[in-house]
Amino acid sequence: MNRLEASRALVSALGDEPVIAxxxxxxxxxxxxGDRKSNFYTWGSMGLASSLGLGLALARxxxxxxxxxxxxSLLMNLGSLATIGSAKPANLVVIVWDxxxxxxxxxxxxxxxxxxxxxAAARAMGIHATATVRxxxxxxxxxVRARTDAGPWVxxxxxxxxxxxxxxxxxxxxxxxxxxxAIGTAEAATRGSHQ
Amino acid sequence: MAxxxxxxAGVHAAGSRHLVYVPDNPLSHVLTALGAQFPDIHTTLAxxxxxxxxxxxxxxxxxxKPTVMLQSSGLGNSLNAITSLLIPYQIPVLIVISMRGxxxxxxxxxxxxxxxxxxxxxxxxIPHVTADAAETTAETVRLVGHTAFGTRLPGACLLPxxxxxxxxxxx
Numbered sequence: 450m451n452r453l454e455a456s457r458a459l460v461s462a463l464g465d466e467p468v469i470a471x472x473x474x475x476x477x478x479x480x481x482x483g484d485r486k487s488n489f490y491t492w493g494s495m496g497l498a499s500s501l502g503l504g505l506a507l508a509r510x511x512x513x514x515x516x517x518x519x520x521x522s523l524l525m526n527l528g529s530l531a532t533i534g535s536a537k538p539a540n541l542v543v544i545v546w547d548x549x550x551x552x553x554x555x556x557x558x559x560x561x562x563x564x565x566x567x568x569a570a571a572r573a574m575g576i577h578a579t580a581t582v583r584x585x586x587x588x589x590x591x592x593v594r595a596r597t598d599a600g601p602w603v604x605x606x607x608x609x610x611x612x613x614x615x616x617x618x619x620x621x622x623x624x625x626x627x628x629x630x631a632i633g634t635a636e637a638a639t640r641g642s643h644q
Numbered sequence: 645m646a647x648x649x650x651x652x653a654g655v656h657a658a659g660s661r662h663l664v665y666v667p668d669n670p671l672s673h674v675l676t677a678l679g680a681q682f683p684d685i686h687t688t689l690a691x692x693x694x695x696x697x698x699x700x701x702x703x704x705x706x707x708x709k710p711t712v713m714l715q716s717s718g719l720g721n722s723l724n725a726i727t728s729l730l731i732p733y734q735i736p737v738l739i740v741i742s743m744r745g746x747x748x749x750x751x752x753x754x755x756x757x758x759x760x761x762x763x764x765x766x767x768x769x770i771p772h773v774t775a776d777a778a779e780t781t782a783e784t785v786r787l788v789g790h791t792a793f794g795t796r797l798p799g800a801c802l803l804p805x806x807x808x809x810x811x812x813x814x815x
Contacts, residue, residue: 469702489705493728497698500690504702504710507688508662512706528691532699536688621732625705634707638796 450585452546453611456482458585459517459544462592467505467632468515470617471498471522473553474610475546479517480617486631490617490624496525499543503533506541506601512632513540513596520547520561527570533601534575542595542602543571552610571603581605647778647807648673649681651740654785654801656682659793660711660738662703664688664696668715670742670808693718697725700737709793711738716745716761716802717754727768730798738789739770739800748805748812765800772800775807 450458456478459468467487470476475498476490491498502516523529523545533541549562561567568581578600580591588606595602618624629635645653651674655663663678663685665671678685690696693714700710714722719741730737744751745758765772773788775781785801792799805812 491729492732494698494701494725497695497701497725497729500695500698501702501705504662504664504699504704504708505706506702507686507699508703508706508708526692526695526698529695529698531691532688532695622734625733625735629705629707632706634705636796 451609451611453478455608466513469501471518475517477613481615489628496522499529506538516543521551521559530574539599544604548610568605578602583607649677650781652677653782657786658789660709662708663711664699665713693721694725701735704735713740715742734796736792736796737798741802743804774802
């Protein structure tokens with residue numbers, strides 16, 4: 450399974466749940482799999498996708514929040530696993546596309562190519578709903594569980610690099626406003642006054 | 645009103661009900677004041693300041709008005725989150741910064757970042773104000789938050805050591 454196939458499997462398994470995508474190839478493949486108003490594409494802030502997901506999950510406990518992160522970006526912010534393991538938001542699902550390399554920057558091997566185990570790291574930080582999957586069937590089954598069963602979830606999906614050829618919208622404010630409207634938190638400044 | 649109670653009151657008055665922080669000694673008094681007086685403010689401890697800004701951005705997407713509270717040293721850990729997430733996406737955060745390296749500092753390792761805080765904020769276009777007196781701190785914090793959430797640009801309130809540890813700053 451490559452990351453685009455995995456992204457398609459994710460989108461097809463979801464309803465309108467929000468998905469926050471790490472910058473670069475995870476965001477590109479999420480867009481290629483299906484642009485959705487409830488997709489939040491980051492264009493910077495490497496490492497912070499899971500933190501964004503945690504914040505959204507804390508603000509909206511009734512909303513099941515999905516994150517698509519990369520192995521390199523999660524390794525940049527491993528402390529996030531400790532914070533998620535402490536806060537234990539039941540509605541947060543972090544999916545890690547683990548291609549064992551920095552795919553967006555030319556394919557430098559990441560620590561997971563040398564044995565680092567991000568599922569084990571999540572479990573060591575107190576996150577008990579975890580899985581490592583290697584096939585689309587395994588990924589779909591994990592997502593089905595994660596949509597309903599209590600989290601926080603960390604699903605490590607071993608994927609091949611997919612060399613995406615498309616990019617999501619570049620306008621950050623457009624991405625944000627479309628996303629917030631889709632999840633029911635449209636900014637006051639976009640709504641006008643009805644007094 | 646003691647300065648720490650004033651910071652807590654200002655955060656609450658700004659409408660912020662979620663605060664993400666990395667602690668330091670002076671800020672521990674704000675945390676105590678929050679717990680005693682404003683239990684409706686949900687606090688989250690981050691492992692690192694950059695992470696705190698990421699969590700705050702997610703809180704904002706979910707409709708909250710987030711506060712991030714940190715020591716000035718941690719602003720250096722936060723610049724990529726501020727410049728590549730908060731500013732381009734117009735995500736406002738009320739930033740409360742406990743100062744090190746200013747008047748009263750004893751640790752030379754805290755000096756360079758302490759002196760750089762205001763130029764760094766200005767170079768990013770982040771407005772900042774320094775809370776000089778406990779009597780006006782609550783209103784100062786409230787106004788920084790009000791402006792940030794209204795204009796969707798982060799804003800910072802700096803807490804100097806002469807406010808937070810005056811016995812050391814004036815010794």
